[in-house]
Amino acid sequence: MSTVTSGEIDAITGDGRERNFAIYVLSFLLWPVILSTCIYMTALGLAADHAALYFNITYICLALGLFTLERLLPHERKWLRNDGQMLADLAHTLLNKGFVQVLVVVGLAIGVAEVAASKGGGFWPAHWPIAFQIMLGLVIAEAGLYTAHRVAHEWSFLWRFHAVHHSAPRLWFFNTGRFHVVDTVTSILLSQPLLFLAGAPSEIFIWVTSITAFIGMLTHCNIEMRFGPLNYVFNTPAVHRWHHSRIPAEGNSNYGENLMLFDVLLRTFYCPKRRPPANIGINDPMPTKFLGQVAHPFRKDQSTLAASRTAIDSH
Ligand SMILES: [Zn+2]
Ligand SMILES: [Zn+2]
Numbered sequence: 001m002s003t004v005t006s007g008e009i010d011a012i013t014g015d016g017r018e019r020n021f022a023i024y025v026l027s028f029l030l031w032p033v034i035l036s037t038c039i040y041m042t043a044l045g046l047a048a049d050h051a052a053l054y055f056n057i058t059y060i061c062l063a064l065g066l067f068t069l070e071r072l073l074p075h076e077r078k079w080l081r082n083d084g085q086m087l088a089d090l091a092h093t094l095l096n097k098g099f100v101q102v103l104v105v106v107g108l109a110i111g112v113a114e115v116a117a118s119k120g121g122g123f124w125p126a127h128w129p130i131a132f133q134i135m136l137g138l139v140i141a142e143a144g145l146y147t148a149h150r151v152a153h154e155w156s157f158l159w160r161f162h163a164v165h166h167s168a169p170r171l172w173f174f175n176t177g178r179f180h181v182v183d184t185v186t187s188i189l190l191s192q193p194l195l196f197l198a199g200a201p202s203e204i205f206i207w208v209t210s211i212t213a214f215i216g217m218l219t220h221c222n223i224e225m226r227f228g229p230l231n232y233v234f235n236t237p238a239v240h241r242w243h244h245s246r247i248p249a250e251g252n253s254n255y256g257e258n259l260m261l262f263d264v265l266l267r268t269f270y271c272p273k274r275r276p277p278a279n280i281g282i283n284d285p286m287p288t289k290f291l292g293q294v295a296h297p298f299r300k301d302q303s304t305l306a307a308s309r310t311a312i313d314s315h
Contacts, residue, residue, distance in 0.1 A: 023073065027226045030069070031218060031236060038062055038214040042207065051206050052101070059213060066173035066221045075224045075237070076278045079170035084288060086174065091290040092164070093177025096184045100209065103188060124199035137195060137204040138211065138258055144191030145212075145257035150268070152183060153252050160297035161186070166251070167286035167293075171237075171244060176220040180297060187257070215258045231271050232260055239269075241276035246283060 038058050045054025074080055125133065152162035161180040168175045195205060219240045227236040235256045243254040253270035256263050263269040287293050 030225050042210045070222045073224045075222050079222045083169050088290040089175040089178045096177050134207045137208045140194050141191045141208045142259045144194045146255050146262040148187040148190040149255040164293045166282050169281050171220050172222040176217045239271050244280040245277050
């Protein structure tokens with residue numbers, strides 16, 4: 001039997017402390033560093049005139065990076081377990097991503113942004129530095145995204161569709177795109193026209209769409225990270241985990257897609273100091289297969305379920 005000397009114990013705990021400190025520092029750096037890298041890649045893509053190609057490469061690298069980090073530094077170890085819904089998650093993602101990219105590409109190809117800009121969209125401050133224009137684009141889009149998301153929670157008819165997203169039993173990068181396609185279309189219809197009306201140029205549409213995709217995947221990832229004051233500015237995983245709570249009083253909060261601006265202003269921001277719930281999802285039944293989930297909101301008995309949730313929420 002081998003014995004461990006006190007010197008060896010000191011060395012072990014010393015190493016452990018250093019490792020813990022390194023992980024602690026890393027947990028603050030990960031989110032901003034990953035997002036900045038994605039933003040840098042988007043800038044390179046736009047400069048090279050290959051925005052879609054660079055976006056897709058960055059998005060795949062982001063997914064692979066988050067997959068690896070979820071295994072190295074998981075926030076909830078039990079969320080690593082297979083929930084049997086990966087095919088459904090993938091099918092929703094492909095349908096939604098395909099739909100959004102087709103809308104953006106077709107929109108750019110027919111020059112919707114340029115036409116809108118020339119017709120009454122004159123107030124867009126094209127002379128501002130690009131970073132400020134992107135921030136303005138994000139705030140304008142957020143007004144629509146926040147409204148769409150809040151209405152999806154508060155209007156029982158739309159909740160039926162949004163419930164597909166909330167029925168996920170765990171959060172990880174892979175179910176970022178788990179939205180009913182009707183839910184996706186509603187948020188696009190409420191956010192994109194605002195940018196058109198503002199006269200935002202094509203480049204701003206690409207920036208806003210790309211940043212929304214990057215922040216969205218980061219928001220759902222199951223990685224142990226810390227955010228400090230960033231929680232009040234961006235839709236971080238810490239803030240979004242509360243949004244997935246089973247308890248409507250907790251989940252009916254943090255509606256921001258990218259920014260928490262409207263949640264802070266309209267008092268729907270919720271991020272207490274304690275650990276967010278690991279047992280997430282909805283209390284009503286939801287099929288686990290893709291086609292079942294797509295069809296589920298259209299079933300007749302859904303109206304009573306959605307109404308019951310609204311009644312619970314109002315208490
Ligand atoms: Zn929601
Ligand atoms: Zn979510």
